[in-house]
Amino acid sequence: MTQPVAADPASAKEAKVSAREWIKLCALSLLTIFLLAGSVELVARALFPAGNRTGAGEDCMILHDGTGNVRGIPNCVVWEKPLEGELAEYRFNSSGYRNDSDFAPKRPGTYRIVVLGTSMATGLRVPQEKTFSALLPLQLSKRTGRRVELYNLGLPWRSPDAIAQHMDEAIALKPDMILWAVTPKDVWNTSWKVPTFEAPGRNRNAGMWFRIKAAMAPKALMARVSFSVGQLRTVTMLRHFLYASPSLYVPSSLAGGDYNEDFLETKPSAKWQRQLSEFDRSAASIEEQSREAGIPFATVLIPDRTQVALIAMMGDRPDGLDPYKLDNDLRSIITSHGGAYIDILPDFRTIPNPQAGYMAVDGHPNVAGHAEIANFLTSKLAADVFQEPQAGLQQAHWAGH
């Protein structure tokens, strides 16, 4: 076997392979597979360390408060080292929102913005000081010369319905503007409930026999295998690098089981129309409360990674998909109720590899992505709210006022 092997030893007399050599060959094959898999996992663990201080932003939240809503735990602090990002501190104030300071009465001359939204508004997986909510008031203050402060009322899984229920908290802060950071998921899950995080096949309430039976069922077994494989750092590493390419990421993302691609399709489905109607109802309620309180209301769409990757693909995107469609739908809904719509989506076209501003596996914006979002919002708000003369190029996007 150590002899060189001709490409086709048909003409030569073929040496017999003994049973012992067969066993050796199989062992070598298995050894290769184990060594390769093991060494790649080690490299992946070195490149994507989980960090010593365990925890996640979700530890500062009561995910199931009995009403299906999420609540932040007041005065909670937790550290998280996401696999694809840097160490992030979550500091919740006494009101249970991710802010460095407690909510206080507004000082004269201060322009106060209250941000509503879900995980992207919260800045999940990103250090607090690097979220767009933290950067935006600093950049606006610097650019306009006015004192701008921002209170972040974003919480993961806080659906549009839940936001409508909690509008009194935003209004009580007496802001000069309420800014709703909407994500595509908010639109397709207007009244979503917090999912449970448990490995498939586990049900702690069931008896031992039923748990074994459930675990051995073919579907459950596959789900468990798939779940376990998904936990490997190798998978995270490979996805991270492969998903850097928009043309590889988009088809994989669209094939994902929990991804609703209806919002990207040029021809809207009846199901999507119903989801838009539901969102419209929630948006109307939110905007009405804001209007009644006399507070200007604006909405911005924070695109998801697939949407941004489609934008990066330019004219070579798959047929029948339009990353700007939701943008247009949202503008119509928000402005029809008197709110303003801040359109930052086309700005993603002007930066190279915009999808790099998102964590490839986790899907949330990373530090660079939050910085870009803050830049885009600063330009729009400086031009349209603070009437900065040199930045007045985006008036058209600030519709509704």
Next chain:
Amino acid sequence: MDSASFHFILFGLAAAVISNLSTSPKWRSTVLGVASALFIGFLVHDSHTVLPFCGFLVLGYLCLLLIERGWPRSLAWIFGAVILFYVWLKKYTFLPEASLLHFPYFILGLSYIFYRVLHLLIEAGDRAEKQHVAFGAYLLYTLNFTTFVSGPIQRYDEFAQDQFASEPLPLGPQVVGLQLERIVRGFFKVNVLGMLLNAVRADSLAQISAPLAATAKLSAALELVLVYPLFIYCNFSGYIDIVIALARLMRVRLPENFNRPFSTSSVLDFWNRWHMSLSNWFKAYVYNPLLVALMRRFTSVKLEPLLAVICFFVTFFLLGIWHGRTSEFIVFGVVNGVGVSVNKLWQIGLTRKMGRKGYKELAKNPVYRAFGRGLNFIWFGFALFWFWADWEQIHRIFGALSAAEWVGVWLTAWIAATAVLSVWEWARALLLSITYSGGPVLTSGWAHVVYGSALGLVSIVIVVLLSQPAPGIVYKAF
């Protein structure tokens, strides 16, 4: 089924297993026939769409019968009819729209069948001793599922020698092991390397069109130049690896189609190593007859080298335009023709200036070879723009940068290709120099097991993770 997918490989392996239940030529031919019919059946969605395709096969066989029965004087008419029917079925854009069939019909693999049919006709016309090709054998040869989609273009005598032999090629464990490793290697090339390289190309194409800074566009342009030759090599040679291995498991040896094409330092030699079965076909049936005809017409010895230049141009121009029906492929043919003929002129010029010995010495010089390798690579990359892009994309790509920037891109690409290919050649030579028990470790059975297992694992993981089909085999479209 028309790509290097799991399904195709499983189908081929199943056919190979059944075929090896008996070594009788009848049994093996029946299995190959049934497998090929099933294969085409999987690809055809509507039975009436296959009628024009069947018409071409029948016409080819009728022409073959005519030649076999001693109608050599009609040879030109027969070739004309077959070529015209092929061009008409392929809907070449220079044909009047009204003359074409206006319903969708099946043409996959037609180009390769065209070459096989022409080969049979030419050989039948040339052969002094007439040999009858039965209709069953004709169908097996033209529709063989291992060569149906993208070749390689096998000669009939070689096919018949293996397929109809009463003592077929031996198939021991070593051969089986090697073929399985080759299938894994081919699958890896198409579904992992090819897929990743195609993604880089698609991303670069988007990036060069985006309103971005010049540096981003320059980097995208460089990627576009360098990546597509590698992609098409992985895509095509990977598929060929799979079909050659499957055919060998069915005890038929297909001709090799690639021989490390980017290791060569000249455009002329490149075509001896790239899509070899097609190049050899053109050499045998276009270049040689044309050169002989011109030499008969122009008898001066001094003119001989120039006649060769003309023949090279014509051959590679035709080879280029065969690839497609649109005007882009005319430019592709011209660029290929210019590449080989200028290379030939360069050889002639240097030989005259330095003498045969001096030129041979120069051609052996490692630095000259390295830069020649890089130049051949980027010339091929340049030609390929008219192969994969349409006019709109070509305008978009070349309009994205200024002329000076493009010069910089091509120079950088040349240097990069020279450096990378030199390192590759050096590393390969180094690895092959490590010997054990009288042979290089790299080609030992153990090494085949190691990289077969490793590539198999990587392929499965990547394919499962990306959960999307690899790009189709580019050459199936021709």
